Amino acid sequence: MTDALGRPRSLLLLGGASEIGLAIAQRFVERGTRTVVLAGRNLEAMADPAARLRTAGAEVATVPFDAVDIDAHDADIQGMFEQFDGFSLVVLAFAVLGDQRRFEEEPALAGHAAVINYAGAVSAGLAVARQLRSQGRGRLVVLSSVAGQRPRRDNFVYGSAKAGLDAFSIGLSEALRGSGADVLLVRPGFVRTRMTAHLPDGPFAVSAKDVAVAVERALDRGATVIWVPGFLRWAFVVLRLLPQPLFRLLRR
Amino acid sequence: MPGDASRLVTHRELLTGWGRTSPSACDVATPTNAGEVCLALQTVRPRGTIARGLGRSYGDAAQSGGGLVLDCTGITGIGPIDPQTGSVTVAGGVSLDDLARAVLPQGWFIPVSPGTRFVTIGGAIAADVHGKNHHVDGSFCRHVTSLTLVIPGGKTLQITPEGDPELFWATAGGMGLTGVVVEATLRLIPVESRYILVDTERTADLDETMSLMAEGDARYRYSVAWIDLGSRRAGGRGVLTRGNHAPLDALPEHWRVDALDHRPRTRITAPPWAPSWLVNMLSVRAFNELWFRKAPRERRAEPQSIEAFFYPLDSIACWNRVYGKRGFVQYQCVVPFGAEHTLRSIAFDLAAGPVPPALTVLKRFGEASPGHLSFPMPGWTLAVDLPAARGRDLDALLDDCDRRVADAGGRVYLAKDGRMHASMVSTMYPRLNEWREIVHRVDPDGRLASDLDRRLDLTGRQSERMPA
Numbered sequence: 001m002t003d004a005l006g007r008p009r010s011l012l013l014l015g016g017a018s019e020i021g022l023a024i025a026q027r028f029v030e031r032g033t034r035t036v037v038l039a040g041r042n043l044e045a046m047a048d049p050a051a052r053l054r055t056a057g058a059e060v061a062t063v064p065f066d067a068v069d070i071d072a073h074d075a076d077i078q079g080m081f082e083q084f085d086g087f088s089l090v091v092l093a094f095a096v097l098g099d100q101r102r103f104e105e106e107p108a109l110a111g112h113a114a115v116i117n118y119a120g121a122v123s124a125g126l127a128v129a130r131q132l133r134s135q136g137r138g139r140l141v142v143l144s145s146v147a148g149q150r151p152r153r154d155n156f157v158y159g160s161a162k163a164g165l166d167a168f169s170i171g172l173s174e175a176l177r178g179s180g181a182d183v184l185l186v187r188p189g190f191v192r193t194r195m196t197a198h199l200p201d202g203p204f205a206v207s208a209k210d211v212a213v214a215v216e217r218a219l220d221r222g223a224t225v226i227w228v229p230g231f232l233r234w235a236f237v238v239l240r241l242l243p244q245p246l247f248r249l250l251r252r
Numbered sequence: 253m254p255g256d257a258s259r260l261v262t263h264r265e266l267l268t269g270w271g272r273t274s275p276s277a278c279d280v281a282t283p284t285n286a287g288e289v290c291l292a293l294q295t296v297r298p299r300g301t302i303a304r305g306l307g308r309s310y311g312d313a314a315q316s317g318g319g320l321v322l323d324c325t326g327i328t329g330i331g332p333i334d335p336q337t338g339s340v341t342v343a344g345g346v347s348l349d350d351l352a353r354a355v356l357p358q359g360w361f362i363p364v365s366p367g368t369r370f371v372t373i374g375g376a377i378a379a380d381v382h383g384k385n386h387h388v389d390g391s392f393c394r395h396v397t398s399l400t401l402v403i404p405g406g407k408t409l410q411i412t413p414e415g416d417p418e419l420f421w422a423t424a425g426g427m428g429l430t431g432v433v434v435e436a437t438l439r440l441i442p443v444e445s446r447y448i449l450v451d452t453e454r455t456a457d458l459d460e461t462m463s464l465m466a467e468g469d470a471r472y473r474y475s476v477a478w479i480d481l482g483s484r485r486a487g488g489r490g491v492l493t494r495g496n497h498a499p500l501d502a503l504p505e506h507w508r509v510d511a512l513d514h515r516p517r518t519r520i521t522a523p524p525w526a527p528s529w530l531v532n533m534l535s536v537r538a539f540n541e542l543w544f545r546k547a548p549r550e551r552r553a554e555p556q557s558i559e560a561f562f563y564p565l566d567s568i569a570c571w572n573r574v575y576g577k578r579g580f581v582q583y584q585c586v587v588p589f590g591a592e593h594t595l596r597s598i599a600f601d602l603a604a605g606p607v608p609p610a611l612t613v614l615k616r617f618g619e620a621s622p623g624h625l626s627f628p629m630p631g632w633t634l635a636v637d638l639p640a641a642r643g644r645d646l647d648a649l650l651d652d653c654d655r656r657v658a659d660a661g662g663r664v665y666l667a668k669d670g671r672m673h674a675s676m677v678s679t680m681y682p683r684l685n686e687w688r689e690i691v692h693r694v695d696p697d698g699r700l701a702s703d704l705d706r707r708l709d710l711t712g713r714q715s716e717r718m719p720a
């Protein structure tokens with residue numbers, strides 16, 4: 001469990017190959033987290049990251065978990081909590097960005113992406129919350145995105161799912177009040193990862209490590225919502241109010 | 253219906269230790285007798301059950317997130333004192349405060365007093381607490397002649413150090429993981445008054461404090477030093493207070509009439525809204541300066557009341573609130589004689605560390621007790637209160653202190669700890685495996701569990717889970 005100085009004893013990463021998720025795990029392993037469980041669909045993709053975390057000093061296990069298999073989420077997650085005697089920190093990191101233009105050609109593809117980014121995150125988030133509630137403590141980190149703050153023509157399928165996830169997390173945070181568990185909602189801007197490698201850098205781009213550092217600091221101070229970089233919070237106060245014709249002009 | 257303990261649960265509550273760090277939500281039951289404790293321990297719960305007294309352990313010893321916490325303060329009752337031996341049988345939920353109020357007027361006192369009188373008998377045994385007389389009298393459980401333990405499954409055992417030394421000493425300092433102490437018989441010590449004749453000396457630095465203690469402690473039953481680590485310039489100067497129980501004829505005439513009239517009071521209550529920045533470098537330095545100057549340079553045989561001498565912090569109710577909502581940790585370690593340099597370097601590294609050491613106490617320990625996980629061992633113990641600042645600096649510093657303590661053959665006090673890493677425990681407590689075997693025998697199903705146990709893997713159940 002999280003110790004008196006806020007160090008998590010064990011960490012579960014849902015989306016075990018997520019670069020941001022792994023960067024968060026790396027930070028905490030450096031700080032003394034000893035058990036890390038990587039849960040994801042592609043066990044092979046998690047082998048190298050697992051090895052890296054082991055080198056950093058953690059005991060690491062990889063377990064199969066499919067974000068799309070909503071029916072299995074509750075049982076799967078309960079199984080992980082039972083097998084590893086609970087987790088102090090759970091990071092909900094799975095997501096797909098997809099290609100907006102292709103989504104418009106193949107609507108079914110967009111629907112599947114929305115299942116991973118929203119529906120899957122909802123059932124996994126609630127399944128985790130159930131476990132945290134029953135263990136009386138623990139923290140859930142949800143990776144949202146600024147893309148959910150105001151829909152843009154270039155990525156509104158992804159953005160709309162993140163908007164839903166963002167609202168869901170705020171509600172979940174309220175639902176967990178007094179349970180001993182809490183939620184940290186993270187709203188990164190453009191993050192340079194494999195997922196965005198094919199895109200030119202967005203404005204104020206950050207690295208996965210930057211997000212991880214911000215998450216660590218936010219958990220230390222007990223924040224409930226953070227933006228990365230931090231000033232995006234204020235940028236979006238303005239961006240949200242901007243009339244649509246003006247907002248449209250701000251391409252990226 | 254046998255095994256149905258759920259009716260005992262009164263509410264779910266966020267519990268923390270005295271340091272007010274790492275809360276977890278626990279189901280709380282308030283048993284008022286041994287029968288109800290038996291009932292609670294008949295059930296196997298996925299997150300375990302643990303006893304709690306007055307919540308004075310600093311870390312996570314008396315909580316079990318998602319599990320059942322037995323608030324034992326309702327298990328009360330103090331038997332008659334045997335006038336020959338001073339032996340008295342006391343229920344597990346009785347506090348040392350209640351006990352002293354009951355026995356002092358009859359000319360008896362508690363054999364070992366920790367720094368607060370608000371601990372229960374059960375808690376004092378589970379942590380095998382020590383006091384200012386450790387160098388002479390040893391730890392609390394040395395004075396316990398028998399205890400009644402409800403073990404997992406619900407059986408009640410009467411155990412003595414002679415009859416069942418294994419389970420007795422696994423329970424003494426066993427952090428509540430062998431069972432629930434519902435009753436204990438201990439030997440009180442006879443006293444003539446409620447006063448201690450105290451010698452106070454100010455010291456220039458840590459070395460002087462330590463040499464004065466090494467040379468003179470044997471003359472006193474009680475001895476402790478307060479150390480100023482508020483600034484590097486202070487150099488670990490201190491105030492050494494040592495004393496013995498005052499015989500009646502050592503007191504001024506008009507004090508003798510009510511010399512056993514023990515009625516300690518708490519004067520003020522710390523407010524719940526203290527901000528986390530209240531305890532900072534400046535305030536700590538100022539407080540320490542004041543405390544140092546308040547003490548007389550040297551004073552001999554000053555009569556001080558038991559509550560002023562043993563429990564100065566108890567005069568402020570909820571003093572733990574002054575650290576604000578982040579709470580605080582107490583780092584208490586012991587290093588064997590001969591490792592003084594380790595102690596000194598730890599003290600000064602904490603003084604130069606990322607957070608100000610608000611309150612520091614130094615004490616010499618005598619013989620260790622036979623308890624497997626009992627903390628005291630012959631050597632020096634240092635206890636430092638630190639604001640629980642989040643972030644890597646304090647983590648790293650205290651981890652480093654752990655390693656130095658372990659390398660020196662010392663250990664960290666489990667009842668104070670809230671942050672140590674599991675890998676340190678077997679080095680610090682070399683008899684851990686022996687203790688585990690006893691625990692696995694009395695609790696094969698793991699009915700007892702606490703957050704402390706899960707964090708430090710005391711019972712060894714975590715390491716069985718992780719796949720290779």
